[in-house]
Amino acid sequence: MAQRTALFFSGGKDSCFALHRLQQQKIDVVCLMTTVWKDKDETVAHGEKLERINGQAKRLGIPVQFIPVTFETYTEDVVKALSQLKAAYRLRGVAFGDIYLEGHREWGEQVAKDTGLSPYYPLWTDEEGAVRLLKEFVASGFKAEVIRVDESKLPKSWVGRLLDASFIDDIQHKDVCPMGESGEYHTFVYDGPIFRK
Template identity: 60%
Template structure:
């Protein structure tokens, strides 16, 4: 019997790589889950527009569920919604794209326990494995664009960069996690092996936040593959 799971989805490289690995393992990702704090009206993970995550779901042909919450009741809102999705999608587990931060895993495992689901971490490993994991993503065939950077680590020239071999080379010169596990940078995946359509991102504008800068694309289009 095929295992059915929900995948916590940010729209970036980590959750996409988790999806790819789960699919190759024969696990069915029944739905994607994205939290949207009402304080910002954007995704919790990357501060992205819901429209872009909806386009990813369409391109992947996997339903996405948005959990509306506040920062204060984030965990309770997630748990309550997950209990509903468990029955709606007949879920066996909840999967996360976390890599090595123990406090993130502890949170996810407690959430899974509270909802009687299996916690699944397909990318889990050691901090030292992050560079290898970045190379794995670059070689995977998915297209990811840097959409947000933390100013104390990476300057504005990193915005809009594609994750490729040059990106790996330049990241090796920086004193930070190559996968940006502590929020050094965030990405948006627009195409790849599991995508039935690709997302075209054009006319970027830079939005400055308190400690980060973000690319905001003014023209977005879903293009079906032949």
Template identity: 50%
Template structure:
């Protein structure tokens, strides 16, 4: 019997690669779970607009479940939503796109255990294998763009770069950066790929300077036929 699970979804390359891997392994992903600070309309993970996450869900034909929360009650709100999804969708597990940070896995496993769910980490690897993970994504057929960078390690020339062979070469030159950006050095948005029924067209980019990061904002976006 196919296991129904939810997937913690940021909209970036890690969660997309996790989704692809899970489906190859035979799981049925019935919900993409995305946390959003109350009243901001943006995701906790990347500060991305919820409208763009909705377009991803629509193209992937998987409903997005937004968890409204605050930093102080993040874990509690996440747990409550998992219980809700267990009741409404019959999920048996929650999957995460984390790669190798033990503290992230510890948190995810703890929350899943409290909800009596299985925690699934389809991309889990050793830190030194992160470059091969990026290579796999670049060769996967998915298309993503850098939407946010940490200013202490990457300047704003990285914003808007596609994750392609050139990116793969250039990111290796900065030894302070994990090739997959696991420590938040950069974040991405996936707008097309094998599982996408439609392409997300991103138009009119502009830069926004935040406290310690810079991000790429798109004024217009829409789904288009492929």
């Protein structure tokens, strides 16, 4: 039987591509987890409105669970919520869309250990593999747009750009990770092979 798994989900390219990879590996993603600030009606990762994430989840056919957190108690809040989801969904694993930042992986593996779950990192590669991942994401038929940029690293005018061949070419001329692994840019995915038409 496929491992029943929860996926940390932001609505952006990394988490959507991670879901695609997990499905290809026959891992059963039974719920999505999205962290939200307790004092705001938006996601931690991208400042995204919850109704947009809900819309994605409905088109994916996978329930989403919003996890209220504060900056000070973030890890504690996540572990508590994930422990509850483990019981509710009979989880065996938890998946992350991280790519190569070791500190992120160490955090996720500790959360998995604290909740007795197996960690999955379906996109994990080295830093040089980021551009290959971006090309594969676009070639797989995903449609995504830039919703936020770090203006110290990318032009504000890039907000609203679609991830396509032109984007791939342009970002390789910038001194940033092509996948935005350090928060250089964030995206919202609105179509792709994981969605029900």
